[in-house]
Amino acid sequence: MINYAVDNGIAVIAWNMEGYPQNVLNEDSMAAFEQNIDKALADAAVKGIIIASEKESFVAGADLKMLRSMLEQDSNAVTAEQAFKTSLRLNLILRKYEAGGKPVVAAINGHALGGGFEICLASHYRVAIDNPKTKIGLPESKIGLLPGAGGTQRLPRLIGIEKAAPMLLEGKELSPQEALKLGIIDELVSDRAALIAAARKWIEANQGFIQPWDENKKGKIVGRSNYKVPGGNIQSPRGAQLMLPGTALLMGKTYGNYPAQLAIMKAVYEGLQVPIELALEIESRHFTTLLMGPVAKNMIRTLFFGIGDANKGEARPKDVPKTDTKKVGILGAGMMGAGIAYVSALAGIEVVLKDVSVEAAEKGKDYSRELLKKRVSRGKMTQEAADQVLALIKTSADAADLKGSDLIIEAVFENRELKAAVTKEAEAQLAETAVFGSNTSTLPISGLAEASARPKNFIGIHFFSPVDKMPLVEIIMGKETSDYALAVAIDYTMKIRKTPVVVNDSRGFYTSRCFGTYTSEGIEMVSEGIHPQLVESAGKMAGMPVGPLDVADAVAIDLAYKVMKQTEADTGEKIENIPSGKVVKKFVEELERFGKKNKKGFYEYPDGGKKFLWPGLAELYPVKAEQPSLEYVKRRILHRQAIEAVRCLEEGVVRNPTDADVGSILAWGFAPYTGGVLSYIDMVGVAQFVKECDELADQCGERFRPTERLREMAKNGETFHGSKAKAVA
Numbered sequence: 041m042i043n044y045a046v047d048n049g050i051a052v053i054a055w056n057m058e059g060y061p062q063n064v065l066n067e068d069s070m071a072a073f074e075q076n077i078d079k080a081l082a083d084a085a086v087k088g089i090i091i092a093s094e095k096e097s098f099v100a101g102a103d104l105k106m107l108r109s110m111l112e113q114d115s116n117a118v119t120a121e122q123a124f125k126t127s128l129r130l131n132l133i134l135r136k137y138e139a140g141g142k143p144v145v146a147a148i149n150g151h152a153l154g155g156g157f158e159i160c161l162a163s164h165y166r167v168a169i170d171n172p173k174t175k176i177g178l179p180e181s182k183i184g185l186l187p188g189a190g191g192t193q194r195l196p197r198l199i200g201i202e203k204a205a206p207m208l209l210e211g212k213e214l215s216p217q218e219a220l221k222l223g224i225i226d227e228l229v230s231d232r233a234a235l236i237a238a239a240r241k242w243i244e245a246n247q248g249f250i251q252p253w254d255e256n257k258k259g260k261i262v263g264r265s266n267y268k269v270p271g272g273n274i275q276s277p278r279g280a281q282l283m284l285p286g287t288a289l290l291m292g293k294t295y296g297n298y299p300a301q302l303a304i305m306k307a308v309y310e311g312l313q314v315p316i317e318l319a320l321e322i323e324s325r326h327f328t329t330l331l332m333g334p335v336a337k338n339m340i341r342t343l344f345f346g347i348g349d350a351n352k353g354e355a356r357p358k359d360v361p362k363t364d365t366k367k368v369g370i371l372g373a374g375m376m377g378a379g380i381a382y383v384s385a386l387a388g389i390e391v392v393l394k395d396v397s398v399e400a401a402e403k404g405k406d407y408s409r410e411l412l413k414k415r416v417s418r419g420k421m422t423q424e425a426a427d428q429v430l431a432l433i434k435t436s437a438d439a440a441d442l443k444g445s446d447l448i449i450e451a452v453f454e455n456r457e458l459k460a461a462v463t464k465e466a467e468a469q470l471a472e473t474a475v476f477g478s479n480t481s482t483l484p485i486s487g488l489a490e491a492s493a494r495p496k497n498f499i500g501i502h503f504f505s506p507v508d509k510m511p512l513v514e515i516i517m518g519k520e521t522s523d524y525a526l527a528v529a530i531d532y533t534m535k536i537r538k539t540p541v542v543v544n545d546s547r548g549f550y551t552s553r554c555f556g557t558y559t560s561e562g563i564e565m566v567s568e569g570i571h572p573q574l575v576e577s578a579g580k581m582a583g584m585p586v587g588p589l590d591v592a593d594a595v596a597i598d599l600a601y602k603v604m605k606q607t608e609a610d611t612g613e614k615i616e617n618i619p620s621g622k623v624v625k626k627f628v629e630e631l632e633r634f635g636k637k638n639k640k641g642f643y644e645y646p647d648g649g650k651k652f653l654w655p656g657l658a659e660l661y662p663v664k665a666e667q668p669s670l671e672y673v674k675r676r677i678l679h680r681q682a683i684e685a686v687r688c689l690e691e692g693v694v695r696n697p698t699d700a701d702v703g704s705i706l707a708w709g710f711a712p713y714t715g716g717v718l719s720y721i722d723m724v725g726v727a728q729f730v731k732e733c734d735e736l737a738d739q740c741g742e743r744f745r746p747t748e749r750l751r752e753m754a755k756n757g758e759t760f761h762g763s764k765a766k767a768v769a
């Protein structure tokens with residue numbers, strides 16, 4: 041687990057956990073680490089300690105298995121007292137060697153993240169191998185936690201509050217060079233041998249070293265009560281200048297939905313006023329509060345495990361051997377096709393980008409040219425590498441060039457007949473094993489597959505705009521789609537480093553269907569006389585990235601209208617009966633307000649000026665004298681999306697609660713602190729959610745009415761996740 045050797049009076053404590061790809065912190069490794077520290081401190085012949093790793097990385101942070109079991113436990117299985125003791129324990133182990141009287145050096149050979157880097161911060165000197173791929177940082181805040189092994193205390197003591205803030209609050213990760221510049225690494229070396237040699241040299245030269253925030257009181261090392269933090273103490277005018285606006289800025293960004301960032305600010309503020317021993321205890325208390333609350337659990341479950349598992353191909357049919365798309369044919373070089381060509385070529389895939397003319401296809405290739413130019417100018421890529429990527433994209437107007445493609449992605453206009461024609465044309469060139477994927481955003485896949493000579497190899501591969509930035513790909517199974525086609529689509533998605541979520545065919549699939557409820561509920565509220573600004577602010581305060589009216593404008597109101605019209609034609613559901621339908625119809629047919637694209641939507645877009653809500657809204661939909669509470673508007677916004685996701689799950693459109701959650705955050709930015717649409721219901725409490733939805737249904741319409749299955753869940757005390765989760769669909 042951890043090797044111990046003494047050489048020339050220096051103890052080397054080298055992490056090397058068997059059965060783990062990386063060293064991690066768990067009960068066993070912490071106990072072994074402590075034993076070794078005790079041994080080195082007690083041995084009079086040892087004059088210094090080197091903490092090292094025999095694996096490729098240093099120490100990666102908390103053990104995922106431990107975190108996973110924490111998520112599966114009932115929330116009341118661990119008391120706050122127990123959680124506090126566990127988190128303080130690591131702090132005490134680290135403090136032991138920090139105040140142990142012998143110089144300690146962290147020899148950082150690879151990634152040092154979270155608890156791994158906190159081990160380094162408690163050491164007196166940090167040497168790292170200069171490998172630009174190595175990541176150094178404290179990413180805990182990204183999953184709703186705080187760096188709880190002294191990170192919130194030692195980092196600001198080392199480099200000052202201002203410089204520590206981005207690392208603590210945003211979880212910024214640095215390369216060794218950047219870390220050296222910031223002052224959190226003391227020395228860089230070229231390789232492993234030099235690493236240990238440099239550590240030895242420092243120990244020899246620095247006997248009796250103690251941290252600047254410590255002092256030696258009659259042979260005992262204790263924290264100073266008068267330590268001056270670099271850049272100004274917390275109670276100095278400069279400190280106040282940082283903390284007060286910092287807190288306001290934070291609240292402005294998070295609306296109080298992310299307790300970790302606030303807890304970090306509190307831990308820094310309180311901890312920097314007291315000696316380090318007490319400061320560590322304060323930190324452990326804030327850490328415990330986060331651990332016991334729902335947000336960290338939600339974020340860990342979805343952002344860490346949910347996305348992590350999807351990225352590893354969890355949804356892939358296990359019995360289909362791994363496939364590898366080497367050549368992809370892209371039909372249509374418009375906005376989507378151009379982006380898909382870029383991400384494919386970037387992953388080393390040969391691309392044929394086909395449009396109606398070579399000129400049109402070249403226009404699509406220009407998108408890659410521009411993005412690659414940016415990469416090169418920002419130093420992220422060499423010109424040579426960029427040229428190689430570009431050379432992978434062949435533009436064409438000739439279907440014969442599609443020969444040899446393993447996969448086709450169709451991104452021509454959203455028109456059934458056109459899609460049918462290009463399907464036939466492409467298939468004539470393809471081998472039997474090639475898979476045909478459509479990027480349609482609204483047309484059911486099984487219907488489009490009717491044009492295919494081999495519907496088993498026909499699948500939906502739905503990207504989001506802009507393709508190079510959006511991390512999700514929604515993969516849609518048609519009625520006849522085979523496991524083989526699914527495997528090809530997932531393997532391709534993994535190759536281009538995006539997250540696949542698999543859904544079953546249905547109108548709007550999963551993401552568009554649920555996302556549509558966000559804008560439509562917002563619009564509906566405005567038409568009821570709720571102040572548009574209240575609706576917009578409530579959207580953001582509920583945790584959505586932009587307000588519902590703003591996003592409706594960005595996506596285009598006429599597009600929403602087209603989708604509604606298509607739905608009316610296909611299902612008979614009248615536009616007027618769809619919430620928001622009347623408004624959308626009026627905006628498009630009478631007012632010609634299509635959104636941002638014609639600078640007229642729910643907002644006005646003056647040339648060169650800032651957009652503002654269209655004043656005419658007040659005349660069309662007079663604002664009621666009595667406005668509902670902010671909580672009510674937020675609830676309508678979030679509950680509406682969540683109840684739609686429940687229906688998708690029960691109808692089998694989305695296949696499990698984790699997919700529903702991952703898709704909701706990655707596709708349309710559903711409030712990440714909730715862990716996604718269904719985690720949100722667990723957070724509200726299923727019974728409470730049912731009760732509130734019934735109330736909303738009585739007031740606003742049947743779209744809020746809970747399903748029978750949800751009522752049953754509420755009655756039986758079931759949840760979507762955790763130990764009381766049961767298969768729902």
Ligand code: NAI
Binds near residue numbers: 373
């Ligand atoms: P676009 O209008 O920008 O591009 C369509 C392209 O297809 C044009 O360049 C056109 O010349 C080309 N085309 C037309 N007939 C063709 C043919 N016979 N052979 C080859 N190319 C042909 O459209 P956009 O926005 O790229 O959308 C394409 C598809 O992706 C649509 O099905 C759309 O619903 C879907 N989609 C769009 C999203 C968006 O945000 N725009 C998001 C996700 C999917």
